[in-house]
Amino acid sequence: MAAPILRWVGPGKRWALAWVDSSSSHRRVSPNGSASHRMREQRSVAQQSLHTAPKPRKGGHKWAAVVGLEVHAQISSNSKLFSGSQVSFAAPPNSLVSFFDASLPGTLPVLNRRCVEAAVMTGLALNCHINKKSLFDRKHYFYADLPAGYQITQQRLPIAVRGSLTYGVFVGNKRSHMATKTVRIKQIQLEQDSGKSLHDDLRSQTLIDLNRAGVGLLEMVLEPDLSCGEEAATVVRELQLILQALGTSKANMAEGQLRVDANISVHQPGEPLGIRTEVKNLNSIRFLARAIDHEIQRQISELESGGVILNETRSFDHRLGCTVPMRDKEGKQDYRFMPEPNLPPLVLYDTASLPVGVEPQQVINIDQIRDTLPELPRVTRERLVREYGMLPEHSFTLLNEVGLLQFFQSVMKETRAEPKKVTSWVLNVLLGYLKQHNLAVNESPITPSALAGLLDLLDSKAISSSAAKEVFEELWKGKAKTAAQIVSEKQLELMQDQEALEQLCQATMEGHPQVVTDMKTGNPKAINKLIGLVRKATLNRADPAVIKNILERLSA
Amino acid sequence: MWARAVWLAFRSGLGGCQAFSTKANFQGSGPITVEVIEHLERLALVDFGSREAVARLEKAIAFADRLRAVDTDGVEPMESVLEDRCLYLRSDKVAEGNCAEELLQNSHQVVEEYFVAPPGNISLPTLGEQERTLPTQLSSYSGKGVSCEHMKAQ
Numbered sequence: 001m002a003a004p005i006l007r008w009v010g011p012g013k014r015w016a017l018a019w020v021d022s023s024s025s026h027r028r029v030s031p032n033g034s035a036s037h038r039m040r041e042q043r044s045v046a047q048q049s050l051h052t053a054p055k056p057r058k059g060g061h062k063w064a065a066v067v068g069l070e071v072h073a074q075i076s077s078n079s080k081l082f083s084g085s086q087v088s089f090a091a092p093p094n095s096l097v098s099f100f101d102a103s104l105p106g107t108l109p110v111l112n113r114r115c116v117e118a119a120v121m122t123g124l125a126l127n128c129h130i131n132k133k134s135l136f137d138r139k140h141y142f143y144a145d146l147p148a149g150y151q152i153t154q155q156r157l158p159i160a161v162r163g164s165l166t167y168g169v170f171v172g173n174k175r176s177h178m179a180t181k182t183v184r185i186k187q188i189q190l191e192q193d194s195g196k197s198l199h200d201d202l203r204s205q206t207l208i209d210l211n212r213a214g215v216g217l218l219e220m221v222l223e224p225d226l227s228c229g230e231e232a233a234t235v236v237r238e239l240q241l242i243l244q245a246l247g248t249s250k251a252n253m254a255e256g257q258l259r260v261d262a263n264i265s266v267h268q269p270g271e272p273l274g275i276r277t278e279v280k281n282l283n284s285i286r287f288l289a290r291a292i293d294h295e296i297q298r299q300i301s302e303l304e305s306g307g308v309i310l311n312e313t314r315s316f317d318h319r320l321g322c323t324v325p326m327r328d329k330e331g332k333q334d335y336r337f338m339p340e341p342n343l344p345p346l347v348l349y350d351t352a353s354l355p356v357g358v359e360p361q362q363v364i365n366i367d368q369i370r371d372t373l374p375e376l377p378r379v380t381r382e383r384l385v386r387e388y389g390m391l392p393e394h395s396f397t398l399l400n401e402v403g404l405l406q407f408f409q410s411v412m413k414e415t416r417a418e419p420k421k422v423t424s425w426v427l428n429v430l431l432g433y434l435k436q437h438n439l440a441v442n443e444s445p446i447t448p449s450a451l452a453g454l455l456d457l458l459d460s461k462a463i464s465s466s467a468a469k470e471v472f473e474e475l476w477k478g479k480a481k482t483a484a485q486i487v488s489e490k491q492l493e494l495m496q497d498q499e500a501l502e503q504l505c506q507a508t509m510e511g512h513p514q515v516v517t518d519m520k521t522g523n524p525k526a527i528n529k530l531i532g533l534v535r536k537a538t539l540n541r542a543d544p545a546v547i548k549n550i551l552e553r554l555s556a
Numbered sequence: 557m558w559a560r561a562v563w564l565a566f567r568s569g570l571g572g573c574q575a576f577s578t579k580a581n582f583q584g585s586g587p588i589t590v591e592v593i594e595h596l597e598r599l600a601l602v603d604f605g606s607r608e609a610v611a612r613l614e615k616a617i618a619f620a621d622r623l624r625a626v627d628t629d630g631v632e633p634m635e636s637v638l639e640d641r642c643l644y645l646r647s648d649k650v651a652e653g654n655c656a657e658e659l660l661q662n663s664h665q666v667v668e669e670y671f672v673a674p675p676g677n678i679s680l681p682t683l684g685e686q687e688r689t690l691p692t693q694l695s696s697y698s699g700k701g702v703s704c705e706h707m708k709a710q
Contacts (some may be wrong), residue, residue, distance in 0.1 A: 077648050084651035091667040094659060098652035102659050114648035135635055142601055146672035199675060207670035210659075334599055343637035362645055 015388035016177035055508070063266045065296040066273060068224030071239060072255040073218050073249040074193065075118045081192055081216030082109030082152065093209040101214040103147035108342050115190060115216040116159070118248040120348065120369050122218055123160025124187050125242050125376055130366050132348050134159040136190075136340040141333065144208050152340050153219070158189035160347065162220055165222075166378065167238045167276060168396055178392050181237055184223040195219050205482045215527055218249065224263065228296065229289030236260055236285055241377040241399060246489030254283050262292050265309070274299070274309060279323055281315035291316035295323045380405075388412075388419035397427055404431065410448035417455035425455060429472060454483035464543045467492040495541050501534075504542075507533050507549045520555060527551060649681055 065495075078086055085098040099108035123130050134155040138150040163185035165235035166177045197206045220239070226232050240258060243249040251258040265276035270378045279295055282288045293318075300311050349355065351367040381395035398405045416421060430451065434444060454475065458468045467487070479535050487493055490556040495500075496499050508530060509516050518526035527548065533545045593604055604610055605637055665672040 085653035086650040093654040096653045110646045111643035206673040339635045344641045
């Protein structure tokens, strides 16, 4: 049915202000003075390198924006976090619901091992400290899709804390240079997902489907180290790649497996942090960037015209391209956190502290999980740069496009051509065509084998690069011909006969003495004209570079 | 109907009261203000109703306050009576579900295998208003109002 619909009224999920709130929340005087100073420094550095930062408005006011993200990723597991019902995206309503998920009396939560492993893997991949003991809590609020009236989460002592994520931003307008930045991760916690509400405004009712209720979520709280939409988009994309590489979440935003809320405020550099707003209902990376940038502009405009920013929740209307307030009757939410009485603390071990005489199925060894982590995107990129000599920007593009890396590697396997050539053709030519026709990599009419064949011909100098482009165009039509077939059909092979080519050059030079004279005086246009004439004479079957050499030699 | 809801609220609500400091906390025993009552009613969707009920609440808090007489300096709080037990880890196999029909029987209003809830969330009318009625349409899974079954479960 419809994708998750935003909640108009009521609490929804808020930035929890309970517990002892230390340095990272907005609009609070940090108890640790040096932490906020550090944050200010980081932000002013961020301002310098961003070409997408909002331009300073008239009056010379310079605003610094502060963006904090909360990311919820659905854990990729067979069953739910605390019950044995299935996790699946499309299923008949309420068919994947156990008695516990429906919150029937007498049911108790039983923790899923796979979800704990997923949390530990993600924590390790994000350089977090894994808490060997973590606790579960209840977060209370009333909403129709939360049958128990509370959500089991890990607010006080989550499973992983104090991590970091490095990402790359393009510096300068030409996107030619990359700089790496870091965002700190405050914590990662396990929590339950809620069911889905479908609002039927016509009949003034809400339909509830509990299939999603109880599914395991990884909530990742990022410190407000970001300053614009592009940074946020890059961070979320990197997080997606990491989760997908680990296999802990499919992290598909369109299917609701990855949800991001943004907390945004603006302030003048040197002044305290401004009032923040929370923006929700962001279901694609593109909307995330746009919503954040729009909200920053809105806050700046509001403040510059003397208004105030309300601490409210807003949603992004992608058709209007702006954020709008969500109906918010409840004001600040009090979740009345309490320890989950039905779950003892979760204890994790490492190799040094493994308990004896306990069933292995009941023991989670952090060191063992660390040893079996798959290759992370950052490492993959470094490897690509090292093995194939490509620029870092290229490695980013290869990983960012879904399926492009596999395509590239398939081509590399089948072709003799140099990695640099392959990189160039895949990233510039193929990707260019795909973008122009709005196709995904897996919809490409050109297969890796076809491209490999083309590159082989180019590499063996059987065709010129301009001929190669023609062949590519023909291959794009997808008529199941190989590059070699197209070359022979269209007679695009390069002339292999050196002597015949020399004779043609000689003949052309004799036929255009004036141009030859011009050429000898060093006029670059003249030689190009001659090259063009020779090419025409060869029916485009000669490499311009070779022609040039011959002409230069003959005229010497 | 109010009174019964209030008694049941005390029996099960007391546990949560002393657990953690929230903004609505009140140190020591003193009269509880109208703002606090309103806040609690909104949070827990209970209806304190009479002055008698509020007085009972104050007595209950005073009773619990005697815990403060215990010196807990340097003592780690006990999070759970189960703290010495191992948290059992279940293997990731599908073993439940597929009982939509059974579950839907619990709801008196159903539309095509969906539970039906009132639109949006339910906020209590403010204390000033004269007419205060508990919502008449209660579907068990709407999270709305307070029904006895819910109180027993928690």
